[in-house]
Amino acid sequence: xxxxxLVIGSGIAGLTxxxxxxxxxxxxxxxxxxxSNEEESNTKYAQGGVAVVLDAExxxxxxxxxxxxIAGDGLCDEAVVDLVIKEGxxxxxxxxxxxxxxxxxxxxxxxxxxxxxxxxxxVVHHKDITGAEIERALLARVHQLENIKLLPHHxxxxxxxxxxxQGNIPKxxxxxxxxxxxxxxxxxxxxxxxxxxxxxxxxxxxxxxxTNPVIxxxxxxxxxxxxxxxxxxxxxxxxxxxxxxxTDGESSxxxxxAVRGFGAYLRNRSGKRFMLDYDQRAELASRDIVSxxxxxELKKTGETHVFLDCTHxxxxxxxxxxxxIYQKCKENHIAIERDWIPVVPAxxxxxxxxxxxxxxxTSVPNLFACGECSRTGLHGANRLASNSLLEALVYAHxxxxxxxxxxxPTLEVAIPKWNDEGTSIAKEHVLIQHNLRQLQAxxxxxxxxxxxxxxxxxxxxxxxxxxxxxxxxxxxSKITTSLCELRNMVNVAHLIIxxxxxxxxxxxxxxxxxxxxK
Ligand code: FAD
Ligand code: SIN
Numbered sequence: 001x002x003x004x005x006l007v008i009g010s011g012i013a014g015l016t017x018x019x020x021x022x023x024x025x026x027x028x029x030x031x032x033x034x035x036s037n038e039e040e041s042n043t044k045y046a047q048g049g050v051a052v053v054l055d056a057e058x059x060x061x062x063x064x065x066x067x068x069x070i071a072g073d074g075l076c077d078e079a080v081v082d083l084v085i086k087e088g089x090x091x092x093x094x095x096x097x098x099x100x101x102x103x104x105x106x107x108x109x110x111x112x113x114x115x116x117x118x119x120x121x122x123v124v125h126h127k128d129i130t131g132a133e134i135e136r137a138l139l140a141r142v143h144q145l146e147n148i149k150l151l152p153h154h155x156x157x158x159x160x161x162x163x164x165x166q167g168n169i170p171k172x173x174x175x176x177x178x179x180x181x182x183x184x185x186x187x188x189x190x191x192x193x194x195x196x197x198x199x200x201x202x203x204x205x206x207x208x209x210x211t212n213p214v215i216x217x218x219x220x221x222x223x224x225x226x227x228x229x230x231x232x233x234x235x236x237x238x239x240x241x242x243x244x245x246x247t248d249g250e251s252s253x254x255x256x257x258a259v260r261g262f263g264a265y266l267r268n269r270s271g272k273r274f275m276l277d278y279d280q281r282a283e284l285a286s287r288d289i290v291s292x293x294x295x296x297e298l299k300k301t302g303e304t305h306v307f308l309d310c311t312h313x314x315x316x317x318x319x320x321x322x323x324x325i326y327q328k329c330k331e332n333h334i335a336i337e338r339d340w341i342p343v344v345p346a347x348x349x350x351x352x353x354x355x356x357x358x359x360x361x362t363s364v365p366n367l368f369a370c371g372e373c374s375r376t377g378l379h380g381a382n383r384l385a386s387n388s389l390l391e392a393l394v395y396a397h398x399x400x401x402x403x404x405x406x407x408x409p410t411l412e413v414a415i416p417k418w419n420d421e422g423t424s425i426a427k428e429h430v431l432i433q434h435n436l437r438q439l440q441a442x443x444x445x446x447x448x449x450x451x452x453x454x455x456x457x458x459x460x461x462x463x464x465x466x467x468x469x470x471x472x473x474x475x476x477s478k479i480t481t482s483l484c485e486l487r488n489m490v491n492v493a494h495l496i497i498x499x500x501x502x503x504x505x506x507x508x509x510x511x512x513x514x515x516x517x518k
Contacts, residue, residue, distance in 0.1 A: 003031035003149075004408060006177055006193035008156045008220060010034035011041030012131075012389055013371025014199030015138035016396035019098065021403060022145040028408070029147055031191060033154040033180055035481065036215050039135050042201045042372060043389070045213060046131025047256035047324070048115050049102075049123040050095075050393075051386035052088040055112060059120035061086050068387060071117045071286040072380025073508035075233075080377040083358070084387075084394045091393040092124065100137035102126055113321075114261035115385035116241075117286035123386045128256055128322040134389065155181040155481050156200070156219065159227045159367065160190065160415055174365030175227065176411050179418050181479050188418040188479060194408045195366055197399065198224060198354065199392075202372040203237075206489045206496070207347035207448075208440030211243050211254040220373035222488035224354045225495060230363040232375050233352030234492070235500040236509045238383055239449050240348035241266075241290040244328065244341065245305035252346040253328050255308055257385050260284060262321060265309045267340060268297050274306070288382040288509040291345040295449045298344075307340035345449060349388065351379040351509065352499070360399035366409060368402075370395045381508025426477035435466050436486050442466075443493055451500055452513040459497050466490055 005021055007014045010032055022030045034040070053059050064085045069076050096102070102124045105111040112121035126133035142148050158164075160176040177193040200220025204212025225231050242260070243252035260266070260283040268274050278293040279285035285293075294306050310318060315337040319326050329336050353375040360368045371392040378391050426432070446459035467490050474487050506515045 001031070001189065002192045004028040004194050005030045005403075006191050006196045007032045007199055008178065008197065009041070009199035009201055009371070010038050010139070010150065010152075011043035011199060011201050011371060011392070012134055012138065013392040013396055014197065015135075015142055016393055017197055017199065017370060017399055018148055019138065019141045019145065020396065020400040022148045024400070024404060026147055029149065031193070032142070032148065032150045033156060033178075033191070034150070034152055035155040035183070035219075036153065038139060038150055038152045040213060040215055041135065042204075042212055042216055043131045044135045045211070045254070046134070046389060047128045047254055048258040048386050049113060049125030049130040050092060050389045051115075051118065051123050051384065052092045052390060053085065053122055054089060054110055054124070055121065059122050063119050064122060067117055067119050068378070068384045069380075071288075071382050071384035071508070073288075073382055075380030075507055077377025077380075080358070084376075084378050084391055087394050087397070088390050091390070091397055095134065095137065095393065098137050098141045100126070100134050113258045114284070115257040116260065116284050116290060117384045118261075118284075123258065123261070125258065128258065128324045131389070153183040155183055155484065156223065157181050157188065157479060157484055159196065159223050160192075161227045161364065163227075164416065165413060166416055175367035176413050176415060181481065181484070183481060188420070190415050190417070192411065192413070192415055194411055195368065195403065197360075198362075198367065198369040198373050199371050200373045203350045203489075203492050204347050206439070206492050207237075207443045208437075209243070209252055209444060210347040211240050211252050212348070217485040217489050218350070218492035219485065219488045220369065221350070221353055221495070222491035224362060224364070224367070224369065224373075225491055227364055227367070229367065230355040231353065231495055232355050233499070234350070234495040235503050236351035236379070236381050237347055237496060238287060238349040238351055238509050239291040239345040241287060241294055241345050242308055242343040243346035244332070245344045246332070255325055255341055255343055256322065257287070259308065259310065259322060259325065262318070263313050266290070266294070267307045267309050268301060269303055269307070286382060287385060291449055291509075292511055294345055305342045305344040308343050309340045310336045311338060311340070349383055351375075351381065351383050356395070358398060359402035360395050361402070366411070368399050370399055381510060420478055423476055423478050426473065426480065426483065429482075431469070431473055432482050432486055435470055436489070439463070439466055439486070439489060439493060443496070447493070447497055447500065450511050450513060453501065456497055456501050456512075460501070463490065463493055463497060467494070
């Protein structure tokens with residue numbers, strides 16, 4: 001298959017770019033591939049909302065910029081912060097134009113919420129299911145555009161670069177498209193593209209305990225890494241402080257930070273509001289600080305979780321703002337007006353990723369990246385809550401503008417077909433499952449919120465064993481999604497551990513016991 005624009009991923013980043021470029025160039029073909037149902041993505045589960053400055057009296061760009069820089073702990077790219085925040089309102093209004101609905105307050109103005117690290121009310125939201133509403137509106141727009149072809153259940157295996165061309169290297173260098181696994185028909189084919197956009201989302205599943213859905217296996221970052229793109233800041237894995245604690249220890253429904261913005265308290269088992277001991281902003285300190293404080297509290301007390309206390313809040317108002325969270329708690333026999341909600345930190349967001357410039361260009365020509373898989377410099381060492389959806393909207397626009405101002409390159413290359421000679425169907429699925437469990441346990445226990453050089457060095461050694469076994473399996477087996485995802489997660493784990501070892505100073509979400517100044 002050939003296409004003008006290939007977009008890998010159907011979350012906010014991929015869909016926003018696709019809508020814009022398809023509307024501007026109705027004669028050009030946009031192809032979106034996505035590995036699950038069309039709506040499945042981290043975007044679909046976003047709760048809190050989009051941080052954007054809309055209240056001219058009580059808020060300002062200056063304040064939002066300052067909050068983002070403080071959260072990023074000195075490692076943000078200030079020019080990028082300035083650009084994203086100042087452009088936020090324009091990009092947000094486009095979402096409204098495309099039909100996304102956001103909650104209004106009693107006076108009919110957009111209702112603004114607050115989350116950790118924000119000094120003003122500025123988070124626009126659709127109840128506690130903001131991402132699902134954005135996804136709905138964008139997909140509806142996509143389906144109206146005839147020049148967008150959306151292929152669900154199509155898994156990108158690897159980017160096609162010179163490495164695949166068997167010496168037949170053309171003058172123009174870069175990315176030529178992707179090898180795709182059609183999951184329903186069990187077939188592999190190539191999509192040759194004039195421009196490729198990775199919008200493949202996050203990495204949460206590398207840790208067993210995560211707020212992310214099962215699609216978040218870091219495929220785009222791993223593919224870009226194998227294609228020799230520059231990847232940075234992977235040590236800054238963001239742990240969300242308040243995932244619902246469930247006794248199976250795996251599933252991690254998010255209790256939005258907006259609930260703390262609404263007035264909920266964090267308490268330890270003896271009832272103490274412990275955050276007051278750690279930061280004067282208490283429950284509304286930035287996410288890195290709250291997660292690290294909970295981790296300390298748990299280590300001190302030997303408990304498995306802490307609690308979110310909503311019992312003093314107006315329950316009817318809570319139900320209106322957070323119907324999904326209220327319902328989920330009820331299903332777990334937690335009546336929020338009476339019971340404290342058991343919560344624990346879980347891996348949530350990757351602040352690092354594929355390095356891009358202001359136009360979303362990666363270091364590989366013709367390969368762009370947008371959204372959570374990219375590293376723009378906005379987040380530094382720790383992302384400010386609700387800045388991710390915003391970043392995706394702004395960068396999708398910049399990549400679109402780049403394409404408006406530049407000719408689409410013509411890439412005439414002879415791409416060899418996928419070669420799986422000598423491979424056979426893997427008979428022992430247990431090898432994949434076992435290695436996945438090992439990897440997730442390794443990352444949780446050795447590469448978690450608090451790290452040490454000793455644990456990181458041990459993690460690398462253990463990861464090598466997993467890597468060798470998975471590579472052997474990959475080379476000898478026919479492609480399956482779970483095998484490719486495992487291989488990608490091993491690559492991502494390698495990046496997180498190695499970039500952690502390289503960091504000699506604790507910053508934001510990165511905390512290593514050996515870096516504490518004596
Ligand atoms: P995603 O939305 O994750 O989309 C990635 C897409 O790529 C998916 O369609 C996936 O199927 C596809 N894909 C991946 N690999 C492949 C492959 N190999 N082949 C084909 N397709 C592939 N951020 C905020 O700003 N505000 C919030 O309130 C907020 N709440 C959140 C709540 C939760 C529970 C979670 C998990 C995240 C939240 N975040 C929030 C973060 C935010 O949702 C994500 O960072 C953002 O949605 C990422 O968008 P994206 O388009 O980059 O990726
Ligand atoms: C939340 O609602 O707590 C998640 C917000 C975010 O990740 O930005």
